[in-house]
Amino acid sequence: MELLLETVALFCLKLAYETEDSSPILRDDPIMSDYEREVFGLLVRRGDIEGIQFRVAHCVSLAMDAIGSVDTPLGRELHRLSADFRNAQKMEQLEEPVIALKDYLKDIQ
Template sequence: MELLLETVALYSLKLAYETEGHSPILRDDPLMGSCDREIFELLIRRGDVQGIQAKVEWCLGLALLALGGSNTVLGRELHRLATDFNAAQTLEQLNAPLIALKHYLKNIQ
């Protein structure tokens, strides 16, 4: 699950910060900061669902801004998927919405 969380964070930050003609954002980029695999691994070990949701929500918020907000077609869908992710109350419940977020963010890159 750590890799999946890191991937969603990475795709979100790519949407927010990556520009054409510049170096791509990679997993070891300083922009990843507090959204890397080790941080997510620690939060998972603690069972801190709210902590995980807060980290991912921060990244998704940046992506949503890059898409023009929740009033755009792409933004509405991202907002809906983020709402599903934030509704999860256990680690197991995070899986399905997290996979949906990953696929959506990958597709709109």
């Protein structure tokens, strides 16, 4: 789960901050410090669903701004997928929506 969460954060930050003429954002970049696998791992071990959702929501918000908000087809789909993630009430309910988010963000890179 931690790797999936880190990947979602990475793809969001890539959409938000990466440009064609710059170096790619990598997992070990300083911008990823709050979204590292270890940070998510601690939240998962604690069962802190709200903490996980808060961190992912922040990243998704940055990605949403980068793709033009919910006024665009890409933004509407990202909003729908992130709503499924936000609505999860138990740790077991996070896996399917986070996989869908990861796959979608990967596709729109």
